[in-house]
Amino acid sequence: MNEPDFNKSELIPVIAQDESSGVVLMLAYMNREAYEETLKTKRVCYYSRSRQKLWRKGEESGNVQELNAIYFDCDADTLLVKVKQVGGAACHEGYQSCFFRRIDPDTKALTVEGERIFDPNEVYGNK
């Protein structure tokens, strides 16, 4: 087991974690091309399943993810990247983390954790 196994699945889930705070920022996917580009440029490049093309995280917003470390798991089917999140927010809704909705296990009620770091309308326009 020398590298992530893109033969088992063309797309491998990738967990992005903020290097300094340890906060889990998001989950996205890489194909082999995105993986190779990430290693080469040391900026995280995903594969967008909805747009079906490479997704250089932050190419529009400027909030790129600089690669500090990259790992794969014991089954070689998941990646973990530790990153410096430029701009402080990984989520397109303006939060540091995409996981800002917490579920109460007893009532299933939701609470929002974390502050909006940017206003999505200002960064992406009204789309």
Add this chain to the structure above:
Amino acid sequence: MNEPDFNKSELIPVIAQDESSGVVLMLAYMNREAYEETLKTKRVCYYSRSRQKLWRKGEESGNVQELNAIYFDCDADTLLVKVKQVGGAACHEGYQSCFFRRIDPDTKALTVEGERIFDPNEVYGNK
């Protein structure tokens, strides 16, 4: 968006993070049944894709994951659980985290990070 969307996909990836250290332990999957059981019992239950049945993490090794908090992401297609990992190791290979193989972006050489907390042969026997 009130809950994770099991209509989009029957299986939703779940990131498990150690509550106290912030270490990302593993990635696995839940179907709705596993999700409901996790909320109810406050012990993490996954769905094993290979065995095609509910996987009560730790049912064999005793290394269960006690649920401290559960989140879903902005697309409602990924879960994050913050857990207390009983026994200290989430990986069946005996490491705290399944992400113990670090890739050098320049050379693709691997280094192992972290210590083995248990010996898999002792916990699972020779299988």
